[in-house]
Amino acid sequence: MPPQDPPTAGLSTGAVARRLGVSPTTVRSWERRYAIGPAHREDGRHRRWTPQDIARLELMCRLTAQGVPPAEAARTARAGAPGAPGASGRPAQAAAAGPPATQPPGAPLPAPGGGPGGLLPLGPVRPECRGLSRAAVRLDAPAVADRLEAALAEHGLVTAWEEVIAPALHAVGRKWATAGERYVEVEHLLSWHVSGVLHRIRPQPAPPRTPPVLLACVPGEQHTLPIEALTAALGERGVPTRMFGAALPADALHDAVRRTGPRAVVLWAQSRTTADRALARSVAGIEWGLRGARSHSTLLLAGPGWGSGPALPHTGRLLGLRSALELIAPPGPPPGPLPAAPRP
Template sequence: MDPLSPPPEPPQDLPAAALSTGAVARRLGVSPTTLRSWERRYAIGPARREDGRHRRWTPEDIARLDLMCRLTARGVPPSEAARAALGEAPDASGGTPARAATPGGRGALPLGEVRPEGRGLARAAVRLDAPAVAEQLDAALAEHGLVTAWEDIIAPTLHAVGRKWASAGERYIEVEHLLSWHVTAALHRIRPAPGRPGAAPVLLACTPDELHSLPIEALAAALGERGVPVRMFGAALPAEALHDAVRRTGPRAAVLWAQSRATADRSLARSVAGIEWGLRGARGRSTLLLAGPGWAGTPTPRGERLFGLRSGLEVISALAAGPDPATGATGAAPAACGS
């Protein structure tokens, strides 16, 4: 090329705002496979391709997809939703048509100010699009890490589903169940790091009447990433079984989760804090940590309350790095657990 010639003009047939299939999938909360399936079955695909191969979605294309997502979220069959979306004429600015604000409006989750990934996850959950929910969760965990993904994406979506379920009677229970199951599955796919040989574990359990275990499942996965050994007992562990587990495992700390004041058993907390274990003359005692909003206003015997995954993770990691309770030294209780 002549070095004095002007640089070639950029292609005029591909708008700068055009997005890849993966970017559109993340924005709308569907899987790339679903988008390709819709394109193949219902001809609701991008108007342009880059170099004839790579899909590039314009704002008008995305507006049609958004309408189709809203319609399918309300239970409209995909074939009918595609016909409706293709029949709409998105405005020149790339926004959805005026009628597109109605489909899914009452079904939308009240997320507030959250990351775009959170809105995509919420849309996928409302549509009961299990493959998209799984892909959204794995992508969020891989890109942001467990703690940020939990605090900024997963937990707000779970809370929004809970609020929607509480305000809509029996509706949306299926959304909560599907999303919770996939969150648990995604957390279980996180591989723990090797820990210190012989280190005392951290015991995690819900109180006997508590059925909501996802927050301590997230804590268990985060501790595993740091190589902290965990003994996870999940939801609704009976009091006697909890006492036996503490005595048998000799944990560095015992974390009790209660979602509500009705499930926060204060007498149980006092009894767990008083458990001693080990051989006579070399008795050990675990640090009790109370987690969850149910413990609000509860004095904590020989321990502290945890506030949030990030700060709780730091508190427990510091305890795990301290003196082993099997030696008889319990270590200093944490000065503060953050917020």
């Protein structure tokens, strides 16, 4: 048995990716886009991830799994674990938000006269996100629709989702969670218009006989917007999809997998109370086809409900829209089958 490297030598990108349950491409993409790479490179070229580097990545994984946009998650991860002092001595979340100013970008928005009281905390976001949030708080439906269309036209679906739409939705959701029943109407209005604009994105034609990607929420789960965004983004890349929406019963999910023979199944759970690991195991084990030539799908678990517990056999995790696309539909020729999960 060859000797193992001492812990101080660090891990390779592939080893880190296996440890986190993501693809090496995702780890490299985060390093390139969000400056969250290792501090040391062996021989000036090869990445070697120290325990401190890996801890930052693990924190980023947890945050993105909870629905935090990757750029915001990376800022928090670089500053340190939540509640721990960052480089400036402030808590990491405060450090990630940037220095205070008289009117910083993304300052909390006051509710309009006659509307719900309190503030809508956004943090450092794009101006388009602030405009969308203001329109939603005013219940100005035409302005919400206009700002969503403009963000998609200007930035494309992935950036618009990560940096404009998702931060606005999260801010409204956080306000609702801390303000009782107030702001529910704001969340419903914004969610309705986001869903509408996603449904209007026309998919590109798929190559003949391309197996689809099946997307569904677990039984009892009503939050669909993240997988609606993934459905639209896959369609833009010419990947056929079968979207079953909210709260698909378990028997119906099993039947849909057997009838469609999908290349991948994306199963969304927003809450730990709805994330059913037994259901996930059974879906991962579904096979179809002629006797002696059976096939199975790759199961991809998405959403914060699945938590950060031990990985289920024959499954993968999706940690945000961009990394999901890199795994399911990377740029290049039309996608073929995903690598099959090994069978015992």
